[in-house]
Amino acid sequence: MQTERQIIHMDQDAFFVSVETRKDPSLAGKPVIIGGTSDRGVVASCSYEARKYGIHSAMSSRMARMLCPHAMFIRGNMDEYSKASHEITDILRQHVPLIEKASIDEHYIDMTGMDRFHHTQLYAHELRKKVIKETGLPISFGLSVNKTVSKMCTNECKPNGELNVRQPEVRNFLDPLSIKKIPGLGEKTFMKLSDMGVRKIRTLSQMHPDQMNTVLGKNGLVLLQKAKGIDISPVIPYHEQKSIGTQSTFKTDTIDVASIHTLLTAMVTGIAYELRQKRKLAACITVTVRYSNFEDVTKQAVIPYTSLDSVLIHKAKELFNQVYQKRMLIRLVGVRLSNLVSGFEQIDLYSDSREQYSLYQAMDKIRSRFGEQAISLASTMNINL
Incomplete structure (x- = not known):
């Protein structure tokens, strides 16, 4: 058993x-x-x-x-x-x-x-x-x-x-509840199911899998399982939370700090977008510099949970300035975000600028539809390293 x-x-x-x-x-x-x-x-x-x-x-x-x-x-x-x-x-x-x-x-x-x-x-x-x-x-x-x-x-x-x-007791608990109570069921899905007369979990649990697949695709089948009280997803150990990052090796070793700052901006913008797509927030950022003699030097900082470009870009440049002390030619730079948790504060909700909030959402939508290279900050347009 x-x-x-x-x-x-x-x-x-x-x-x-x-x-x-x-x-x-x-x-x-x-x-x-x-x-x-x-x-x-x-x-x-x-x-x-x-x-x-x-x-x-x-x-x-x-x-x-x-x-x-x-x-x-x-x-x-x-x-x-x-x-x-x-x-x-x-x-x-x-x-x-x-x-x-x-x-x-x-x-x-x-x-x-x-x-x-x-x-x-x-x-x-x-x-x-x-x-x-x-x-x-x-x-x-x-x-x-x-x-x-x-x-x-x-x-x-x-x-x-x-x-x-x-x-x-699971089915007796779930059946009377609104389908809105199911984690991961968004407003658009709610409206679509409501138009079909599906408003309670009991009704949703009785839907045929083929119909759910036709209406909502794979997500419909997942919701059907949840409505029946079925979820086999494991509890993932906290210490195994993955990081995301990127690095860039230069065509020729350089000491052009201004150009490296521009490159860092582009790199962070890319991984911050990836972070938001995965609905994650990061609490640690790491910057790595590889000198021309192949020596790696790393600096990291614990930060408030965020996925906002401007916060991460500022911190990445700050860490680079701290780590680049030898004034030696640089061969590679890298940025990594870690201590990831799921989060819904995808844009800076503390900002007084609703225009900034809307701008980041609009940029993310364009990237999602046309690819990550479809739109970028003007300051990163002429990187040549």
């Missing part, structure tokens, strides 16, 4: 707002909005009190202010949120056998087989209390047989909640 999987999904409650409230307790219980503070800004996160007014992430600050004029706007500090995220991850890693950091504020934990030693729900409860006690940040968890159902459990019991759904 196959052992029933025991997957815990732990998710911070309104994480960015919680970090701000830890710093300023007077914010507790108030409608708080994190993001750009001008009318051209964008909402990055908001408190549950603000959500009651219909406010949500990626909404314009102007619209949010119209919906809730008395809301408290805070620009936000990604550096503080990243540090708080690392705090939580460090606590969890010390007490569980297998953990995946799914995003800046959520983790999956695989406790399969460990119920022989620990009652999993009680253990998760004690672990949740430990995180709250040591960090002062609220957290909720869902426990079930796979990642999809455990995440949906968490979403249903937030904020400040716990929910355990065992295998015999």
Whole structure:
């Protein structure tokens, strides 16, 4: 008999707002909005009190202010949120056998087989209390047989909640829920299924696979499996999170720092786009220089979680300037982003410029449709190294 999987999904409650409230307790219980503070800004996160007014992430600050004029706007500090995220991850890693950091504020934990030693729900409860006690940040968890159902459990019991759904209860838990509750089901898919009369998970689970494949392709078959409570995806160990990077060897060795800065800009722009396509954020950047004598020198820096070109370009140039000290001819430069987690803040939601937000989205759409070389920054057009 196959052992029933025991997957815990732990998710911070309104994480960015919680970090701000830890710093300023007077914010507790108030409608708080994190993001750009001008009318051209964008909402990055908001408190549950603000959500009651219909406010949500990626909404314009102007619209949010119209919906809730008395809301408290805070620009936000990604550096503080990243540090708080690392705090939580460090606590969890010390007490569980297998953990995946799914995003800046959520983790999956695989406790399969460990119920022989620990009652999993009680253990998760004690672990949740430990995180709250040591960090002062609220957290909720869902426990079930796979990642999809455990995440949906968490979403249903937030904020400040716990929910355990065992295998015999999975279908009874899922069936009455809206299909909107399924992780990964976007607005366009929701509208398409709604037009077909499919609004509840029960209805979706009864669809024929051929019909789902015709309407939505492979994604339709994945959604059908999720609607039935089936998800075999593993919990991926946090330390195995991959990095992405690129390097360039020059035609001739050079000391042209200005041209190397231009090349770094182009390199970072490319891997930042790749990062966003994979819906990832990076917390570490590394720059490598290879001198003409084949000596490699590397410099890295921990950064707030980001996938934004401008932040990464600035840091890459800064690291290059720190590492290039010998004034010797350079043969190669490389840039690598690591400590990757899944993330939805694909553009700088703290920027007061909604035009910049729209520009990055537009550039990404052009690259996705016509290729990465279809559009680039003007400053990188004449690289000749």
